[in-house]
Amino acid sequence: MATPLTADQILKALRAEGVRVIEVGNWRTHNRNHKGAWGPVNGSIVHHTVTKGTATTVALCRDGHADLPGPLCHGVIAKDGAVHLVGWGRTNHAGGGDGAVLAQVTAESYDVRPTPPTKGNSNGSDGNHAFYGWECENLGDGKDPWPAVQYDAIVRVQAALIRAHRTKGDDWGTDAKSIIGHLEWSNDKVDPRGFPMPQLRTDVAERLAHPANWNPTTSEEDDPMAGITKQDIYDAVWLTDKVPAPADAANAKTNKSWAAQSVLTDLHARVRRMDATTTAQAAAIKALAGQLGAGADTATIVTAVETAIRDAVIHVDVNVNQKEN
Known part of the structure; x- marks a missing residue:
């Protein structure tokens, strides 16, 4: 449980983690705060968009649609690994979910995954105030691939959040249990489809064991130039x-x-x-x-x-x- 990062803090954290950031319009002040408070934040939710095409996806996530006004997340993680920041504050991304899951995420008390949610968007607890939200460009049909550069960006974004909160002195743990998928929050959701959330948490935890500028494609132990001055x-x-x-x-x-x-x-x-x-x-x-x-x-x-x-x-x-x- 923590006060949300500021726009400047998230920018600094993402760039330090090696994320390619694209700032979209007035993202710093684009939010749904007039509908309720944002924070304290307890974690971060990973979604898939069920869309195709980065430009279309970013516009939709920024502006929303007739039934659900935007922003629909804080950032869109595109196929090419770029992260488009579209809003900061309360956003329409988590919707209703299981309060028992929120308690487990807040305490980081679950093992491999939270207990399956029994409540969903229509009868669940409001999650928009309690989570960061990241929409990842993918059709969500189980066939649309997840490029390595996109998955790497997803890992880096989540690690950047945790690392930034640790810098603030917030207790966000060491094993990435503050990161969940939408399907782990709401019983009527299936996203993200295409990779298992336990593996994502393992990869985020691995990243957190290294400096923010760590590049997993280069072994620190095997690099003959590592540490050479x-x-x-x-x-x-x-x-x-x-x-x-x-x-x-x-x-x-x-x-x-x-x-x-x-x-x-x-x-x-x-x-x-x-x-x-x-x-x-x-x-x-x-x-x-x-x-x-x-x-x-x-x-x-x-x-x-x-x-x-x-x-x-x-x-x-x-x-x-x-x-x-």
């Missing part, structure tokens, strides 16, 4: 017996002006010198074979090789400096 790269590249640091880097521990690009510039120059050296050596060896045939002495050959390499490297340094300047 600029200092680590500097040490690996320059602090060896064979490769001295560039002159402008001086000491890795004390030089505060060193920047990564100085290492890359220096490394680029070194690679070009090595390439030029190899080319010059090949040319010198070819010349060596010809001179040996003509009876050239060793000193003459060594001087010829050194001169060829020096000229090649100087040429590279001139070109690099000209490009840098």
